[in-house]
Amino acid sequence: MNTMMKQSAFALVLSLGLVAGCSTTGDEPMTDEEMSAVDQDGGASVYGGDGDGGISSDELRDEQRRDQAEQGASGDDAAMRRITTFYFDFDTAQIKAESRDVLAAHARYLANNPDVDVRLEGHTDERGTKEYNLALGERRANAVQRFLVVNGADRGQIETVSYGEEKPAAMGSNESAWAQNRRVELIFR
């Protein structure tokens, strides 16, 4: 009984945190604290990604702030912004660690250029079902959108669309092709 209550309480806290994480994707911009809360509370559970993603994300945030400061100082964002495709693991919308610097550069760019719009196209590999993949692609696009907004972009500058598995970047039924197809592309206009 006691154990059950504990479990229930934990589940309640967990789900509250998750719902909060989801519902904050609305109009109001997500704060850094909120983003970090999502990652800490639900990152692994919600998106089913690798367990170490959450742990490394704290370290990266420190690095990120450091890099941000350095980059701001060096003004080398333009080089990074040439990278517009960000990859994901199977059936997750977890932004990979290596994507964060670049995405942050894009966010700064958007923040500094309010008249620039960006379209986020979410994709999946061919595995699984089309409609589910369409939703999964959208979730990836939304994850990137949140990251950009958290990092300074205005939500109004960002449009998201999911193609699911309909527009693979690479043909073939192998892990290499699949890895290239699980992606979000940023298209600036």
Added chain:
Amino acid sequence: MTATNQAPASGRTRQYGPVALVLLVAALMLATTANAELMIRVTKGTGEAVPVAVVPFAESGDLPAGDDISTIVRNNLEMTGEFTPLSAERMLSLPSSGDDVFFRDWRMLGQRYLLVGNVTREGDRVRARYELFDVNSEQRMLGETSTTSVNNLRTLAHHISDKVYEALTGEPGVFSTRLAYVTLDEHEGSPRYRLQISDVDGRRASVRLESREPIMSPAWSPDGKQLAYVSFESGRPEIFVHELATGKRTVVASYPGLNSAPDWSPDGRSLLVTLSRSGNAEIYRLDLDSRSLTRLTDHWGIDTEGEWHPDGDGLAFTSDRSGGPQIYIKDSERASPRRVTFGSRYNARPRFSPDGEYIYYVHQRDSGFHIARTELDSGDEQVLTRTGSDESPSIAPNGRMLIYATRQGNDNVLTVISTNGGAAYTLPAANGDVRDPAWSPVLR
């Protein structure tokens, strides 16, 4: 009964010996016929497809090439997985009417049923006369004469197939139904998506929509006259309703985010759709007249791929609320959806059998994706396909066949299987990749 008859009989034996004997024999006979008759119970059959001989129809007059009726019928029967048609080369004789049939020949060949017929061209029309026989009973099960226009021979062949199938199985045939699917090929360096409709054997395909952007998820209206689908032609997914007879198209859902996975309600008056206007994929009922929305799911996970239960009460859908995609059923009996798949970490895109007893879906196992089904009462799961990249199962309206998309080499193809796991039949390759098949209801 025997005892009461025997007692007086034996009492009179001295006087009425023969009478008593007769009575006794009669009593025994009565006993054997009324009481002791043996009953043998048979609970299973061969488990094999039925051997059936479709004799090439005799033809008279100038008939279009490639539309041989008996060949179409033979292929149709074979496609079901329920029949193994005898090849024409092995036939000992080629009767074209019942009068010419020597049943012994067909029994020797182990055939159970026999279809014979002939086709005659009469001006712009053709007349087909055919007869179906039970080889063992030597009885005619079916006999009919049909006429059609000369360029409609395939329709006639499918009609005959339906009649034969129904006579043999007791269920309506689905050979006159149609398939909707999407093809993709490259055209002058750019992709070309085409929404097509064909006969169930893949023949007589016709393009109903062509787009450089993806077309997805065609869904037949219950009357078979309209298709709903997702088209990206505007650069983002929108749901269209397409009237097939006129080609008239209407956007019925163009909300921010996802507009996907349409499914017609059994009454044809609403669609189930997946929208992410709330920021997350949820399933709604979209009333086609009022365009009003009713939200049916409410969860932070992905909820999509909804399908109405055949009786209209409740729906099945895919949700990853447990961490990965699984199938849930929501009906009026329970407030919260119940999960019905547990066999692996990926089960998605549910489709009910027409009787609502089974749910078919895409099932991941050993890193491959297969079509599987679960009997809802028992929860027993059965994997139906051996291919490895299987998607988009769609069930024939009689529940006996299922079409799905899979990969064959580097091509995406459509394959038909028997829902009990029988023989597979791959539709003749259309140009390019084929995906997203949808089996029409019975068309009237």
Added chain:
Amino acid sequence: MLLSLVLHGVIVVITLMSWQWITPLEEPPEPSISARLVSPEAVPPEETTAPPPQPEPDEPAPVEEEQREQQEEEQRRLEQEQERQRREEAEREEQERLEQQRREQQAAAEERERQAREEEAARERAEAEAEERARRQAEEERKAREEAERKAEEERQRQEQQRREEEERRRQEEERQRQEEERRRQEEAERQRQERARQQREQQLEQMAREAEEARLAEQRRREQAAAARARETEMQNERARYVSLIGQAIENQWYPPSSAREGMSVVLRLTLLPNGELQSVDVVESSGNRAFDNSAVSAARAIREYPVPDSRDTFERYFRQFTIQFEPEI
């Protein structure tokens, strides 16, 4: 015997009559004689008790002589007669013993006669003169003769008596023997009766034993038959089970349930077979309501060219001549 007696009687009577006839002068015999006849005791010459003086024999009177001659002649004639009688007797009778006895008696009688004659002679000598005495003497002699006669008669009677006694004895002996024989016969009869009874009893016992044995055998036969019937019944049941299984398998191998078959559907066919396993007829006795399903069952039943059926005709007739098959898919 009787004849001889009668003959004797006749002879004696004739003798007496002839004797009386030739002595008409003789006085009738004293009645006492007959009284003395009663005593069969022999011999004592009562005359001697008071014997008259003995006449001298040396002086025979002529009368006497004549008488004597007459007597002698009479005697001789008597003797001859007797002899003849004896001979006749001897001829007629074969019993030596009686003849002998008679001869001895004759001898004795002769002796006594001789003595009597001597005494007569003495007396005649003593009473030579007296007619009276002579007459008496004659009388005496007559008496003596009569006496002798009487004695002979007595003797004869005695012998006759003896003979009769003998006869009686023999008769008694015979009677005894007869009785003995009768007794023995009766004993034998009794013995035989008992033997028969015993045999009858034995036969009865044997019969009972035989009947018991027969009953036992009949019971044994009955038991054996019952056991055989039971064994046959068991065998038939085994055959039944075996061929039910074989037919069921054969049907399964020929049955293609249509896709419309559902759990709970059932069609019942009645099959009639010929003893060679050939299908004679098949009828739907209980339809499933699904024509294709019914057809599939009938087709399966008809597809079997030769049903596996038991060789034993009784099993075939009892179970496989006509039976039903229920097709009830378990899907």
